[in-house]
Amino acid sequence: FDNDTIRVITSFENITGTEVRDCVCSQTIYFLVNPGKIAMTIGKNGHNIRTAEKMLGRPIKVFEWSENGKELIKNMISKAKKIELKDERAVVTISQEDRGAIIGRRGNNIKAIRELLIRNSDIKELKILP
Structure with missing residues (x-):
């Protein structure tokens, strides 16, 4: 830091x-x-x-924080409809109307969430799907 x-x-x-x-x-x-x-x-x-x-x-x-990757994502993206984990990759499905709030202005929210996930779990890639 x-x-x-x-x-x-x-x-x-x-x-x-x-x-x-x-x-x-x-x-x-x-x-x-x-x-x-x-x-x-x-x-x-x-x-x-x-x-x-x-x-x-x-x-x-x-x-x-949670040791469980799926739980950690749910804690960060509470409006996730579906979370799929495969190896070091997470695919999160969200509703179209929640997309802006989850991603944030200029992608700031999702960038921070990705950074926290990479540093605090085995997940190395996060993909958001509408």
């Missing part, structure tokens, strides 16, 4: 009291936290996330 990412992770951990497993910083900051820690990370009524967004000046998305 570069210094900016380390600063972001440290600030987020201090606000939420949750250990960050991985982080991708772009216009939105994407955090991967350990299983069972998502509620603590978000805080009551989203308080921790809102506080962190104000302090860091960017929107935040938090995903729960």
